Amino acid sequence: MKKYIWFLIILGLLLNLFALYSQKEKESSLFQLVRVKYSGGGDWYNDPTGDVNMMKFLAQNTNIKVNPVYKFVDLASDNLFMYPILFLTGHGNVNFSNQEVKNLRAYLENGGFLYIDDDYGLDPYIRKEMKKVFPEQDFVELPFNHGIYNIQYKFPNGLPKIHKHDDKVPQGLGLFSNKRLCVFYTYESNLGDGWVDPDVYKDPEERRQAAFKMGTNIFVWALTH
Numbered sequence: 001m002k003k004y005i006w007f008l009i010i011l012g013l014l015l016n017l018f019a020l021y022s023q024k025e026k027e028s029s030l031f032q033l034v035r036v037k038y039s040g041g042g043d044w045y046n047d048p049t050g051d052v053n054m055m056k057f058l059a060q061n062t063n064i065k066v067n068p069v070y071k072f073v074d075l076a077s078d079n080l081f082m083y084p085i086l087f088l089t090g091h092g093n094v095n096f097s098n099q100e101v102k103n104l105r106a107y108l109e110n111g112g113f114l115y116i117d118d119d120y121g122l123d124p125y126i127r128k129e130m131k132k133v134f135p136e137q138d139f140v141e142l143p144f145n146h147g148i149y150n151i152q153y154k155f156p157n158g159l160p161k162i163h164k165h166d167d168k169v170p171q172g173l174g175l176f177s178n179k180r181l182c183v184f185y186t187y188e189s190n191l192g193d194g195w196v197d198p199d200v201y202k203d204p205e206e207r208r209q210a211a212f213k214m215g216t217n218i219f220v221w222a223l224t225h
Contacts, residue, residue, distance in 0.1 A: 036088040041092055055068040062152065064219070149172075
């Protein structure tokens with residue numbers, strides 16, 4: 001009788017372990033939009049609801065299966081190689097260490113994709129730091145007929161302008177590895193602000209939808225190229 005009871009206990013433990021393992025395996029196969037944590041004093045962590053809302057929109061409007069939770073990764077960690085897409089945003093200073101530069105270049109050259117969204121004030125810092133990663137390149141503006149502007153939703157005039165910090169025209173800029181777009185930088189568009197909960201910035205729904213749709217284009221492009 002005691003042996004039977006112990007058998008049931010051990011069986012229950014094994015089944016629980018198997019269920020936990022299966023759940024972890026399932027979660028690891030789902031797409032996550034992972035935020036880049038960087039040093040320098042900039043607010044890399046701002047507006048976390050936007051990441052989750054963007055992933056939910058992606059799941060509802062594409063066949064991509066997502067794990068809609070807020071997550072971040074340190075560029076100095078090898079964990080960044082676990083994720084196909086990284087997201088970097090903020091308003092202020094960015095500083096990459098030598099190890100972070102080395103890791104990020106290796107990540108991008110081996111199939112990874114970095115999406116950068118200027119949340120106003122990021123531009124002079126991110127250009128300087130990305131020059132460390134690809135010293136042989138400068139950002140180039142993508143033409144409006146590039147696939148990233150029409151792979152899912154049509155943006156014949158390029159990026160939508162979500163927040164009008166000033167009168168500058170939004171630009172979609174890229175860096176490449178072996179002719180593959182591996183970094184996409186949205187400047188003067190501020191897509192990320194359009195993803196947050198509607199009561200934060202109180203943007204018109206039409207503008208929020210444009211931000212979600214352009215975000216969908218970016219991530220569909222990155223996952224299929």
